Amino acid sequence: MTQGTESLAIEARGICKSFLGARALDEVDFSVARGEVHGLVGKNGAGKSTLVKILAGAQPPDAGEIHVGGRRYSSLDPLECQKAGIAVVHQNAELHLDLSVAANIFLGAEPRTRFGLVDEATMARKAKALLDQMNLQVPVDSRLGDLDIALRQQVAIAKAVHKDAAVLLLDEPTAALNKNQAEFLFQLIRDLAAKGLAIVYISHHLDEVLAISDRITVLRNGRTVHVVEDRSADKEALISLMVGRDLERTVRKTVTTSFPQVLLSLRTINVPGKLRDISLTLGAGEIVGLTGLVGSGTRELAEVISGVTRADGTMVFGGEPFAPATVREAITRGVVFIPEDMRGRGLVMPMPVSGNISLAALGKLARFSWLNLGGERDEALQMSDRLDLHPRAPEKEVRFLSGGNQRKALLGRAIFAGAKLFVLEDPTQGVDVEAQRQIHDHLRSLAAAGAGVIFLSTDLEELIDLADRILVLREGRINRDMTPVGLTPEALLTAIQAQSTEAEAHV
Template identity: 75%
Template sequence: MVEGSENLAIEARRISKSFFGARALKAVDFSVRRGEVHGLVGKNGAGKSTLVKILAGAQPPDSGTIRVGEKTFEALDPLTCGKAGIAVVHQNAELHPELSVAANIFLGAEPRTRFGFVDEKTMAEEARKLLEQLKLDIAVERRLGDLDIAMRQQVAIAKAVREKARILLLDEPTAALNKSQADFLFDLIRDLAESGLAIVYISHHLDEVLTISNRITVLRNGEKVGVVEAGEADKESLIAMMVGRALEKTVRESVTTAFPAVILDLDAITVPEKLDDVSLSLGRGEIIGVTGLMGSGTRELAEVISGVSRASGTMTLEGKPYEPASVRDAIARGVVFIPEDMRERGLVMPMSVGGNISLAALGNLARLSWLNLGGERKAALSMSERLDLVPRAPEKEVRFLSGGNQRKALLGRAVFAGAKLFVLEEPTQGVDVEAQAQIHDHLRALAADGAGVIFMSTDLEELIALADRILVLRDGSIDATLSPVGLTPEDLLTAIQAQPSAHANTQSEPRSTKAATHV
C-alpha cells in the first residue's frame, strides 16, 4: 500500500459536531486509503455513529472539512456521496419492508423496459445472480418485511455491493450474522479491498476488527485517541484505549448449581417445524444461556416463553400452570421479553426515556385512570440511577440514546414492570465492551435477588461469562447442555457446529435439560 495523500480515498480533517450543547466529536482527523480496511472502534457515545453519518452525508459537521478524491467539501449530502462512490450499510438496515428483496437491492437503480416501466424480470435475474455470487440463500421475490433481521442485513450488504462503491462504510455488519456468514463477509471484504475499495469497518466485536482491518482508529468521548496497525494491537490494548483503563477479565472458575426453587418448567414444548419436544427447568436465581445456528429454534423458544407465540406441551411458572395468551398476559405473570431488534420490537423510538421505562406497567402510575407524570419521571430517574443509564434525562427521546443505554432502558422497563423472569435475545448486541460488562452485572444482580434469566445469544464469550448453564439447540431440540467452567469459545463453537449429539462435554440427555439440584 503506497503511503501519501495521493493514495487517500477519503480524509476528514478536524471534524467537530455537537447536539443540544453536548459534544459528539471534537476536531477529529480520520483518513482511509484505497485498498484498505480501516477499523473504527470506541465505546457507545464515543462518536463513531456521528462520524459515519457525517461521512455518509446524513449530517453536516459543525466545522472541519472532508476530502474525497481530489475534491474538498465542508459537508456532504446523499447526492454528493452517491456521485463520489460512498455507500453505507448501517447497523439497522435502511430498507423498505414492503418491497421485494430484488426491489430493495436495486432501489433507485431499477432496470427499465424500453417503455420506461420497471423490468421486473431483469431485476429479479440480476438480483438472483448477485445473491448467488455472495452465497446468500434468499429468494429474490420474497417481501423484505417477512425476513428475519439476519436476512435483512444480508440484503443491505448485497445492495451496497451492487452499487459498486469506491468507499464502503460498514456499520456493525455482522450484528445479525452467524459465524459462517461472517466468515464469508470477511472474504468478500478482503476481495473488495484488494480490488481497490476503501472500507471503513465499525464494530463492537474487537476480535473481528483485529481480524479484518489493516489499521484501526480509536475514539473516546468524541476525540481521536490514536491510530494503530492491526498487527501491532490486541483486544486488551484496544479496550484500554477505548475506556481509558484496562477492564478486568471474567474467568469462570465455578458456577452455582443449587437453586432454592424452580421458577420455570417446560415439558415437551413443540412448535411444528420449529421446536421439537423441548424440556427444561430454570431455577430461581439461575441464568441459562441458549445458543445454536440460525434456524435452530432459539428465537421460537424465547417467543413461546414470553407469550409471543403458542406451542403444545406444558409450562409452569412458580409451580402453577403457565399458558400466556399474549405478551400482555406474560407480563401480568411477571415474564418480560427483551427482543434482539429493540428498535423495531422493543422501544418506542419517538417516546421519552421515562415513557419507555413505564410502558409495561402504566397501572403502577395511574391515578383514577390519569397517568401520574411526576411519578413516571421519579421512577425513570430511579431506574436510570440503578442501571447507570446515561444521561439521567427521563424526558429525552430514547432514540437519541446510545445503543447500550437503549438496551438499559429496555431492561429498566422489565425491572419496573416487576419481572421475575427475564427473557432476552442478544442482550448486548451492538453495545461496547464497558456497556456489555454493566448489563451483565445488572443481570447477575437480578438473578442474585431471585429472578430467573434465560437469554439467547450468538456471542460465545458472553455465553461463557454470563450463563450458569449453556444449552445448544439444533433443529428445534436441545442437543447439549454445557457448563461454562473451563469452557473456551472454541469448545463452544465446536459444540454448536458439531453433528447432533456428537460432541463432548454434554452434561445431560440431549432432549431434556432439567435444572440442576434444587434444594
C-alpha cells in the same frame, strides 16, 4: 502498510461527536485506501457505530472533516454520500422484499422506454450482466423476499456496485450467514477490493476481521488507539487493544452463589436456526448476564422467555408450567421484557411519564372501565421517588427526558406491572456513568427483594459488575457459564470470541 494521501478513497480527520454531553468520538482519524479491506473493531460503546453513521451521512460530526473523491466535507448527508460513492450495507439490508432482484438493484434509476415506462426487459438484462460480472448466481426476476438472507445481502452489495460505489461500508455482514455463505461473501469482498473498491469491514467476529482485512483500526472509548498494519496482530493482541489495561476496578471479589428457590427453569429450548438445546436455571434473587457475538442467540433467548417468540422445550416459572403465547400473557404471569430500543419497542414518546409507567398494568387503575388519572399520577410520583427519576413531573412527555431517565421509566413500568422476573436488553445502553450506577443499584435492590433478573449486554464491564453469573452464547447454544469473581474484561472477551461450540466446564 502505510498509505499515501493520493491512494486514499476516504479519510476522516479529527472527528468528534457527543451525545447529551457524553463524548462518543474524540479526535478520531480513519482512512481507507483504494483496493483495501479495512477492519474496524472495538468493544461495545467504543464508537464504531457512531463513526460509521458519520461516514454514511446519517449523522453530522461536531468537529473534524471528511475527504472523499478529492473533496473536503465538514459533514455528509445521504445524497452527498451517494454522489461521492459511499454506500453502506447493514446486517439487515434495507431492501424492498416485494420487488424483484432487478428492481431492487435499479431502484430510483430504472431504465425507461420512450414512453416513460420502466423498461423491465432492459433492467433485467443489465441486472444479470452486473451479477455475472460479480460472479453472483442470483435470479434477477425473483421476488427478493423469496430469497434467503445471503442472496439478499449479495443483492444489496450489487446495488452499491451498480451505483458506482467507491467506498463500501459493511456492518456485521456475516451475522445471519452460515459458514459456507460467509466464505462466499469473503471471496466477493476480495474480488471487489481487487477491482479498486475501498471496503470497511465492521464486525465483532475478530477471526473474520483478521482473515479479511489488510489493515485494522481499533477504537476504545471513542478514540483511535491503534492501526494494525500488514496483518501484524493476532486475536489476543486485538483483544488487549480493545479492552486496555486500566480496568482493574471492574474485577469482582465476591459474588452470591446460593439461590435455594428456583424461579425459572428452562429445559432443551429450541428455536429452528436460532436456539439449540438451551437449558438453564435462575434462582429467586439471582442476576444472570447473557452475552455473545452478534447472532449468538442472546436476544432470541430473551424473547422466548418474555413471550415474544414461541419455542419447543419446557419452561417452568414460579413452580408452574410457563409457555406464554404473547407478551401480555408473560406480563400477567410476572415476566416483563424491557427492550433496548426505547423508541421503537419500549416507550410511547408523545405520552406522559405517568402513562408510560402504567401502560402494562392499566387494570390496576381502572374504576368501572374508567382510568383513574389521579391514581395514575400518584403512582408515577411514587415511582419517580423510588427510581430517582427526574424531573419529578408525571405529566411531562417522556420524549423530553434524558436517556437515563427514559430507561428508569421503562424499569418503573415493569415494577408497577408486578414483575417477578425482569428481562432486559442492554439496560444502560447510551446512558451516562451516574445513570448506569443508579440503574445497576435499582436492579440489585429488586434482586435482593427476591426478583430474578436476566439481562443481555455486550458491555464487558457491566456484565462483570452486575451479574452473579455470566452465560456466553455461541451459535444458539450456551458455550460458557462463568463466574464474575476475578474475571477481567480481557478474559471475558476472549471467552466470547472462543471458537468452540461445545459447552465447557464452569469457570
